[in-house]
Amino acid sequence: MAFVPKYILILFLIIIVDYIAGLTIEQIQDKKLKLFYLILSLVSNIALLAFFKYFNFINSNLESLFHVFGKEFKPYNLNVILPIGLSFHTFQSMSYTIEVYRGRQKAERHLGYFANYVLFFPQMVAGPIEKYETLGNELKKNVTPLYDNFANGFRLILFGLFVKMVVADNVAPIVNAVYNNPAEYHSAEVLAAVLLFSFQIYADFYGYSTIALGAARLLGVNLIDNFKTPYLATSITDFWKRWHISLTSWFRNYVYFSLGGNKVNAFKWILNILIIFFLSGLWHGASWTFVVWGLLHGIVYLFEKGFSKLFNFKVKEGFSFLNLLLGIKTFLLVSFIWIFFRAESFAKAKQIISSMFNNWNIQAGNLYFGYSVLFVALMMLSDVLFYKVRANEWLAAKTPALRWAVYSLLLFFLICLSGIESLPFIYFQF
């Protein structure tokens, strides 16, 4: 992934196609024709995504398939760089045309407003994926510079920077070292790296999302929360209500419901769930490891649903010993499944899993954890504190002395202890 200036034309193409599609779909009365224009718009968006993201993946799979049948297929490898954030802005733009088709959204007549919705820079490269109903209206608001917006915006940015630069970037070298060469580390270290990756990817993406929220807030625009303390989830169902919320909503609203949701027979419903998780995995990357990551979530999701139904088991809200155990169980499961997300191949994933169990000679440790564990603990403490409120709102309610003490501490961590390896945001690649 990269920022290539000429790729801005892709965005212009998306804007023009979906702007015209929206207007056309709204004006036409004939349902079949409406559907035709919707499909035309969706195919254009998906074709762009498929070309840049999945072309080589499809080709290499075709090659393997031909090989199975003893035929020869010489794939043409496309040497293009994936435009940064393509999966995010195509999904955002598609949500607009679907909403217009469903009659829930009026087509935008002003090209400028629509272009601003697709191009809104704070969330353009890695979300949150906003509906036109929310972001479009936010962008139309008459915004005057308000002290409150600046204060809240900067608080969010400061907190987001802390989470990304101090937590994620300090954890990343440890995780990278183990994933690059798991054989060099004993099982406890590999296990630690697997758990730490859960925190790394959370801090990395949550940090970005919080910075995006802050940057938008500086401009007087409110974006939706993309995370809600996901590692305090008590089940996989709960986890997906808290992790990458905007993507989960997108798949639920536009794919799951279109497939019939839960108003179908059990077999079809199971299939629907697996399709959603399959697509979610594929959305993340053109690799079977991502697909397996998604499907494993789907399988656990189905298992949990089945268990709840069979034993009539319901989790009660609030803190309890049972919820603590369920939270730990969910975190361990999610962490294990992350292995397929982080490992670049199945062979590497297998190596990581076997290294987690095979070498318990823990006398000679190679891994240096530094302050990373402390930072992860701080982030998780903030998750508990911000369980019901955003960081900026929590801070705004405190006394000036406490607020500035927190600012000073965060700045101290940022300046003195942030990670220094060159590590771009993980989700920029999607």
Added chain:
Amino acid sequence: MKKKILYKSLLFLLIIVCINVIYSYTFFSSDLKKNSPCAYQCQLLPAGIDVVYFGESSNTAFAKDDSTRKSISGLVQFFNPEIKIATIDTFAVHAGIYKHWTFQFKENKPKALVVTMNLRSFDAAWINSTLETPLLKSIRLVQTPVYGFNRLALALKMPDEKTEKEREQDMLQTWIDDELSFPYPFRYKNVRQWDDAMANGEAKPIGTEFTNEQIILGCHYIKGFAFNIRESNPRIKDFDEIVEWGNENKVKIYFNLLAENIKEAEYLVGKELVYLMRQNRDYLVNRYTKMGAVVIDNMELLEPENFIDRNWTTEHYNDKGRIAIAKNIVKQLSIKK
């Protein structure tokens, strides 16, 4: 409202200043040791050192059958035991990095500083090398006196580092844009044309037949040495700053202009390339002698057999080569005890 913003901005600045001071006295030293070990060595150097030698891979013994494993600086110490020499070196460094090492000397500054001057470090390939990113990162912590800012800049990857592709494009463009200057008409306008001709077998000296390996090596010689050093070359600014620092701090500056395999260059590419190398050497000797530095000219000191690498233009010498250079340095060093 304006007052509120002003007070808060001032408070914010005060916090930043305090954090900077705290950082300078706490984490800076360990960060420097980890990320900029050579700059750290310069800061830690004990007072009373006579000569500090800044070097790169040329200051290493590579050949297994060498009679001595001593480096050039080690041999200088061996031939001149009465002076105290400290060596600070690492691979692929150049004057843009040496100058930041130099600035780290405070009360511990030596009487003389010998800085390796590699002619190839002025060429587009080295200037735009992919190694530049880690090298720049290695001096980021000492780039300004505000260490906290440097630490944040390092974490934020500031200033924006060029990608490998951008560096490659810059290098290729320089090979096209920089016209070669000769006092007589020459067939090739720039490195690109000359290199292409060499690769196609058109540029080889008359009456010679080369193997593929020799043609490739010839191309390396063209890319490594076919340029005219101009005032705008970034290395000139870097070496200038080292000399200026030396003059200000009364530290004698010696530039150890490394030996090149001139005979091989002439055999493979021709006398025009040697002309450029000599012209560049003369430019450097004149410029820095005028500025008060001593340029120890080793460029034509060695024979082809003193160079270890047979398929590259690297300045890696065998024992005899290193000894010859070390003796030349000793001859020109004038340190008063």
